[in-house]
Amino acid sequence: MASVTNALRSGVFGEDYVKLADKVALALSGLPGPGRRDAMRRLAEVLADKQASGDGSAVHHFVESLEMTARMTRSRDYRIAMARVEAAGDPRDINDVIAMLEAGADESGTNAA
Incomplete structure (x- = not known):
């Protein structure tokens, strides 16, 4: 982690990336190990x-996404939702399934068309 954030801080990628380094370091510290x-x-x-x-737009977009993800992982509700194991549905x-699709019915039983 330090090598990438140090590269950002050094200005190798441009002066605007020096400011991003702190955002990246903070967001990464909020992620669990595998996610980090x-x-x-x-x-x-x-x-x-x-x-x-x-083109630096992808970097800025990534940092914004990283910050949002770090905020979500700190949310109690998000952690609870991620901890739930989804039960397998009834096999069909x-x-x-083909007949249902051909009939144009959605899951609620209403006509999708």
């Missing part, structure tokens, strides 16, 4: 793309 590793990998990819193309016969 995935986010760092993705950040490195986005920064490499920025270096190649010169493929012919019944």
Whole structure:
């Protein structure tokens, strides 16, 4: 984590990225370990793309998404929702599913058309 945020702080990617480094470090610290590793990998990819193309919009979008994700992971309701294990639905016969689609009915039993 430190190497990427240090690269941002150093100005290698431009002066506007120096300010982003603190946002990135704060957001990453709010993520669980596996999520932090995935986010760092993705950040490195986005920064490499920025270096190649010169377009920094993907970096800014990624940082905004990272901040939103970090805020969500601190939310009690979000953690509860993520902890729920979704039960498997009743298995359906493929012919019944095809017939339902051909009839144009949605899950509520109303006509989708």
